[in-house]
Amino acid sequence: MKKLFNSLLILNVIFFSLFFSKQLNAIEIDYIQKIKDRGSLIVGMPPYNNPPYYYKDSPPSVSDSDSMKGNDVEIIRKFAKNLGVDVIFDQSSSSFNATVNRAGAGDFDLAIGKLSTNYSRMSNAHPHIYMNFRQSLLANRSFLSNFANVPESSLGSQILKSNIRVGYIANSSYETAAKELMPKAIKKGFSSWDECLKALQKGDVDAIYRDATEIKKIVYQDPNLSIKFVPILFDDVKDKISIYLSTEANIAMADVLNFYLDEEEIKSDTDVLNEFSDYYQPVPTKNKR
16 A cells, blocks of 8 residues: 555656646747847846947937947847847936846846846845956045054955945846945945946945956046045955846746856956956046146
8 A cells, every 4th residue: 555655656656746847848849939029138237338249339228229338238139049039128227236136127127237246136136147247435544544544455345344335226237235244334335336436436335346457447438437446345245246036037048048048158257358448448538738
C-alpha cells in the first residue's frame, strides 16, 4: 500500500511539474509574441538626457525614439533586434524611482537608464544587472580638512559616519543609499544633478553623492573645480545598475534577457570612462572680449 501511495505521489509531482511548465512556457510565448505582433519593445527611461548612457538632441519631454543615442540605448536596440522588433523609448516618468515603479506595474516591457539596484526597487520590479560602478562623493576640500589626521584607508568610512551635509538627486537611488549609509548626515535632495552641483559650489552642501562616472565627469569637464573640490571613491560600496521588468515580463523574458546579457560584459565605471572618454574631456569655453 505504501509503495502504491509513493508511486501515485511521484506521478502527481511529475504531472503537476509538466502542467505548470507548460503553463509557464505558454506565458513566455504569449508575452513575447505580443511584442512581436506589436512590432516594438516599449522601454521606459528616466526623464533626463544623460550622456553617454541615454540622450537626444531634443528635451526628454519630446517623444523621438529614433534620435535616442547612448550606451543604454544601444544595449536595448541590440536586444530588440534579436527579438526582431523596433524600440519605442518612453521618458514620461517623473523620476528615476517612478520609472522603476512603472516598469513593475507593466507600463513598459522593461525599463533601462542607469537605474541603480536596491531593496526598495526590488520590491517593485525585477532587476537584471548590466553595469557595476563605485559610489562616490564630490566633496569640498575645506570640509575634508576635518579629516586631516584620519588614515586614507578609513577616510571613506569616517566620512559616511560624519554629519556631512550631502546633496543628491531627489527620488533617486542615492536618496535611499544616503539614508542607509549616512545616518548622521544632513541630507538634501535636489531636482537635478545640475542643481546638486550649484548647491555644492554655493556652499549649501559639503558634498554631492552619485556614482564614479558622474563625479569624475564633473572634474574632467571642468578641471578648475579640482582646486576646491575632490572626488571620494568608495571601492567597497557599489552601485549595481539594472534593467527592470514587471513580474509578468520577468516570467516571460528573464531567460531571453539573461542569455543576451551573458554575452555582454558587465561594465565597471573604469570601463565606461575609457570607452566613452570623449564625454569626459574639458568643455571648451568661449573667449570673452
